[in-house]
Amino acid sequence: MLNNPRNALNFSGGPGALPENVLAQVQSSIIAVPETGLSILGMSHRSDYFEAIVRETENNIRTLLNLPADFHILFLQGGATQQFSMVPMSMLRNKRHGAEYLDTGYWSRKVIAEAMREGPVRVVWSGESGGYRRLPSEDELSFSADAPYIHYVSNETVEGLQFQRILGRDDVPRVCDMSSDFLSKPCEADKFSLIYAHAQKKHRSRRGDHRVDSRRRRSSRAAKPAGFSRLPSTG
Structure with missing residues (x-):
């Protein structure tokens, strides 16, 4: 049963609703990740633990999309x-x-x-x-x-x-x-x-x-490097 019934349905144009057990894990990780004792918000992006998170995320995406090597x-x-x-x-x-x-x-x-x-x-x-x-x-x-x-x-x-x-x-x-x-x-x-x-x-x-x-593998149609006359726009 949901502790917060408002999470049951989400018609926002933005993020979809997350399961409450996921929200609870995020909440506890803000204080401390059990494996490290550190807050996920203060953890180094160069740490072994964070690199493992990135690898796991990539592997999950690759599996879900059935992406070739x-x-x-x-x-x-x-x-x-x-x-x-x-x-x-x-x-x-x-x-x-x-x-x-x-x-x-x-x-x-x-x-x-x-x-x-x-x-x-x-x-x-x-x-x-x-x-x-x-x-x-x-x-x-x-x-x-x-x-x-x-x-x-x-x-x-x-x-x-x-x-x-x-x-x-x-x-x-x-x-x-x-x-x-x-x-x-x-x-x-x-x-x-x-x-x-x-x-x-x-x-x-x-x-x-x-x-x-x-x-995918580099396409023969990809543009050759021509120097950057401007930076990419972020909206």
């Missing part, structure tokens, strides 16, 4: 918004053909604006004229084999629109912002070149933490 899991700062600019900085700079983006709502608009600062962008489909009330059908989409990558947001939380299928072509790298539905359902992660998600949307964590959860 050639995928890398990165834990980064800056939130998913930072990936709006880091992705095109890495994959779009100096490209002759435009990256292909879907404009399906609030977060897509922010993504596209950042990408346009780095290189050519082709908006494959936009829901703006219809007030972002629907997602495109397969017949409405046409993807180019020359695009350096295709990007879309899997779940637009502001508009309440969620894709139930994987978009794009198998011969073009797929990039997806899965911040609001990451690990909430089975995912064919091996069909993507890069998935990113910020921790506070579905999984309570420090604000600004995020995961780049499945970057």
Whole structure:
């Protein structure tokens, strides 16, 4: 039985509800982690115990997503918004053909604006004229084999629109912002070149933490280093 019935249902746009036994463990760890006697908030990020936490977290994600060994899991700062600019900085700079983006709502608009600062962008489909009330059908989409990558947001939380299928072509790298539905359902992660998600949307964590959860082997389409004329945006 729940000690706090208000935790039973959570319709927040942000973090999902956590089991009370997890909350209790977090509460006790703030005072002291049994294995170390130290508060989790004061523990060194270079300590063996913390490194073990990171390894366990990575292994759990790899298992849940069934990620092959050639995928890398990165834990980064800056939130998913930072990936709006880091992705095109890495994959779009100096490209002759435009990256292909879907404009399906609030977060897509922010993504596209950042990408346009780095290189050519082709908006494959936009829901703006219809007030972002629907997602495109397969017949409405046409993807180019020359695009350096295709990007879309899997779940637009502001508009309440969620894709139930994987978009794009198998011969073009797929990039997806899965911040609001990451690990909430089975995912064919091996069909993507890069998935990113910020921790506070579905999984309570420090604000600004995020995961780049499945970057595949380096693609021949990745941009060559060209120096950084600016820093990535964090929103």
